[in-house]
Amino acid sequence: MKKFQLLLTAIIAVTLMTSCGGSGKEKAETITGAGATFPQPFYNKIFKNYSSEKGLVVTYGGIGSGGGIRSLKDEIVDFGASDAFLDDKKLAEMPGEVLHIPTCLGAVVAAYNLPGKPELKFTPELMEGVFMGKITKWNDAKITAVNPDIELPDLAITVVHRSDGSGTTFIFSDYMSKVSADWKEIVGTGKSLLWPVGLGAKGNPGVAGTISQTEGAIGYIGSEYAFAQDIPVASLQNLAGNFIKPSVESVSASAKGEIPADTRVSLTNTDAVDGYPISSFTWLIIYKEQDYKNRSLDQAVQTIKLIEWVIGSDAQKETTKVHYAPLPEAAAAKAKAVLSAVTYKGKSLK
């Protein structure tokens, strides 16, 4: 009898104690973020470094860009992460003013599985033809015309796309809409699309796995996932007419142009001569006013410190180790300027 009461009291006490962790504490202990999977290998690496250096735990959940935006909207994270910047309509829907801080550059690559792993070249026309199902065989004259010195097999093309909504799809379709009128008309740009052909797989790893297990498959994935699984990727013809392989240099080159003050810019189909055409920034998103959900001043300060560190040289050095490109100096300066606008209860944190 007594035991029952004790047990009940204990259960109630424990639930009360666990239900209000995190916010309202004076000293920050953990910083929580969630969002894009496209830069996740990079984030996992640097946040681990940060935790072991500073003794502050950073947890990052790869739940997709949309999930990251929603988590920030619900004010349950210190920062969100997204591959697609929030357009004006989305910004207006957020409860507070949102800042975009670019953290690195990544490429979306056309990865394929063909016997002998040939190095293919693709033009925008070929991309449209293959991903819209107009070209169905690998030895189609249109493909062999661009790749005259490669013996292509008489094999059906299997297009693999994402089954879940994703920032990677957004970047890819943003590019396709810029280079193909048909694509823009029929498919359009978005995180998930009405696909004319092909099969869907979940997440970047799912698409990469399906490509590497299916002969004749082609799909689009974040470059890191192609390199990690050793799947060949196509060189793409850019606006200047050059065939460019995705690499740290060619992705960096795509960000050479003018970047707006709020860093919200699409880099796809870049006009840089040596730029890879499907490159993109990926952003961390935070509230300009850090005093929400009764967060402590320290929590706000630590969040900003972390993000400053991410765009600083120590973390940027790590980008290339996981096949991302570091922020060009101009972009990093812009990112720092954006960060300096952050306030806590109206006061600048600087």
Added chain:
Amino acid sequence: MNSEKIFRYLLIGSGVLIVLIALGIVTTLFIGAIPSFKEFGFGFIYSADWNPTQGRESYGALPFIIGTLVTSILALLLTFPFAFSISLFLGEYFRNGKLPSFLRSVVDLLAGIPSVVYGLWGFYALRPVIIDLGLNAQGFGIFTSSIILAIMIIPYASSLGSEVISMVPGSLKEAAYSLGATRFEVVKTVIIPNAGSGIFAGYILALGRAIGETMAVTMLIGNSNKIPTGIFDLGNTMASLIANQFGEADGLKYTSLVEIGLLLFVITGIVNYLGKLIMKKLSA
């Protein structure tokens, strides 16, 4: 307060809580689905459009309703001969001994394997077979998913069956034998009529399990949001669609997904209700 009373309140409390949670789920689904229903009306159920591109959004559930029903029913048909044999084997022919108890544990083990592992196995082991048979160029699709589902639901379809078959009164069987019936005739004329409704209940349980399965299906069905043209074509199911799309969903897409969830709930309800009706008929 004595312990009798406390215990009683605990029991009442948990009972009420479960009912409240169930009601809460339905209410949440209803409220979440209202905007989608206002937008599309009943057309949502028979429209085959699923276009999430901003500015052209239109959503319809038909491809997923078809995908869900076809994969589940096909899986049940594939499961039936195996599940029925296992039920008879364990419930009537070999009730005790090493082999049956081994078989029983293996079947129970099937129920314990996480669905993502089934999905993996299907992806790496079953797909090449499907490709070699020339059923589907990539080895994905409705048929592939159904085979995996069939294996997954064997334990649900067979264990209840073997229970009821073993509970058929011995005296009835003895009577049939004494009239000169063979073993097969006993199964046909005594066991199946007596245990039929119980066996059937197991299949309804299994069907419900197949309808709701998500992960293994997502990995194998090809996630194509169009109406499948045949059982070897790619498709998608309601559960798999929700799992794939909700992470990025907002606005109209979000509410459409909630409505799909509600429809899934309704379909499962209808299946269970039909099952109960048929069971009544069988046991009458």
